[in-house]
Amino acid sequence: MSKQLNVLITGANRGIGLALTRAYLERGDRVAASCRQPAKAAELHALKETYRDDLLILRVDVNLGRSVAAGAEHTEEHFPRLDVLINNAGVAPGRAHDGLEALEMTQVRDAFETNALGPLRTTRAFLGLLRKSKQARVVNVSSGIGSLARKPPEREHYYAYAASKTALNMFTRITASEFKGEGICIVSVTPGWVRTDMGGGDAQLDPAVVAGEMVASIDTLTMEHTSLWLDRHGKVSDYAW
Numbered sequence: 001m002s003k004q005l006n007v008l009i010t011g012a013n014r015g016i017g018l019a020l021t022r023a024y025l026e027r028g029d030r031v032a033a034s035c036r037q038p039a040k041a042a043e044l045h046a047l048k049e050t051y052r053d054d055l056l057i058l059r060v061d062v063n064l065g066r067s068v069a070a071g072a073e074h075t076e077e078h079f080p081r082l083d084v085l086i087n088n089a090g091v092a093p094g095r096a097h098d099g100l101e102a103l104e105m106t107q108v109r110d111a112f113e114t115n116a117l118g119p120l121r122t123t124r125a126f127l128g129l130l131r132k133s134k135q136a137r138v139v140n141v142s143s144g145i146g147s148l149a150r151k152p153p154e155r156e157h158y159y160a161y162a163a164s165k166t167a168l169n170m171f172t173r174i175t176a177s178e179f180k181g182e183g184i185c186i187v188s189v190t191p192g193w194v195r196t197d198m199g200g201g202d203a204q205l206d207p208a209v210v211a212g213e214m215v216a217s218i219d220t221l222t223m224e225h226t227s228l229w230l231d232r233h234g235k236v237s238d239y240a241w
C-alpha cells in the first residue's frame with residue numbers, strides 16, 4: 001500500500017495501542033492517537049517530537065459520548081478522511097478465577113461500557129470521516145476469551161471481560177452487514193497473548209512485533225473480509241465465534 005493512510009487508534013497511550021501508533025508512524029502514515037489523559041501520555045509526546053506533522057494526539061474517553069464526538073470533530077479539522085479506525089481501548093475488570101458469588105456487577109458494566117459500547121460509539125462518531133475514504137477499515141480488537149465455542153477453561157471465568165468481547169464480536173457482525181453496502185470493511189482481530197499491562201509479563205508476544213503483524217494484515221483487508229474474526233496475521237481466527 002503506497003499512499004499515506006489516515007489512522008485513528010483508541011487507547012493509544014500504552015500497550016498494543018501505543019505499539020500500533022509507532023508502527024504506523026514509522027512507515028509514514030498519519031495517526032490520530034487518542035487516549036483518556038493526553039497530558040500524561042509521555043510516550044506519545046516523545047513520538048510527537050519526531051513525527052510532528054503526522055501525529056495528532058487526541059483526548060477520547062470511549063465511555064463518554066461527548067468525548068468521542070469531540071474527538072471526531074477535532075480529527076475532522078486535521079484529517080481529510082479516515083482509512084483505518086482501530087478500536088483498541090479495553091479493560092479487563094475483575095479476576096479470572098472469581099466465580100459468580102464474588103462477581104461485582106459494576107465490573108461487568110464497566111467491561112461492556114468500554115469493550116463493547118466504546119467501539120460502537122467510536123465507529124458511529126467517525127462514520128463521516130470513514131465514508132470519505134475509498135477503502136475504509138474498522139478493526140475491533142477482540143480476544144479469544146470472547147469465543148462462545150471455546151469458552152475459557154473451567155478454572156477461569158472472566159465473566160466481565162469474556163462476555164464483553166463476545167458482545168463486541170456480535171457488534172462487528174452487525175455493523176459489518178449494515179455498512180457493507182457503503183464499502184466499509186469491519187472486522188474483529190485477536191492480537192494473541194501480548195506483554196502489556198493487561199497481558200502481563202508472562203505473555204508470549206512482544207507488542208511491537210504484534211503491532212507490525214497487525215498493520216501488515218490490516219493493509220490486506222478488502223470487502224471480502226468484512227464481518228470476519230481474524231488473527232493478527234489476517235487469517236480467519238481458529239476461535240469459532
Ligand SMILES: NC(=O)c1ccc[n+]([C@@H]2O[C@H](COP(=O)([O-])OP(=O)(O)OC[C@H]3O[C@@H](n4cnc5c(N)ncnc54)[C@H](OP(=O)(O)O)[C@@H]3O)[C@@H](O)[C@H]2O)c1
Nearest residue numbers: 011015016036061062088089090143193194196197198199
Ligand atoms: N494484552 C493481551 O494479551 C490481549 C489479548 C487479547 C486482546 N487484547 C485486547 O487488546 C486491546 C489493548 O490491550 P492492551 O494489552 O494494550 O491493554 P493495556 O496495556 O491495559 O492498555 C489498555 C488501553 O486502553 C485504554 N482505555 C481503557 N479504558 C479506556 C476508555 N474508557 N477510553 C479510552 N481508552 C481507554 C487504556 O488507557 P488508560 O491508560 O487511560 O487506562 C490503555 O491505553 C484491548 O482491547 C484488549 O482487550 C489484549
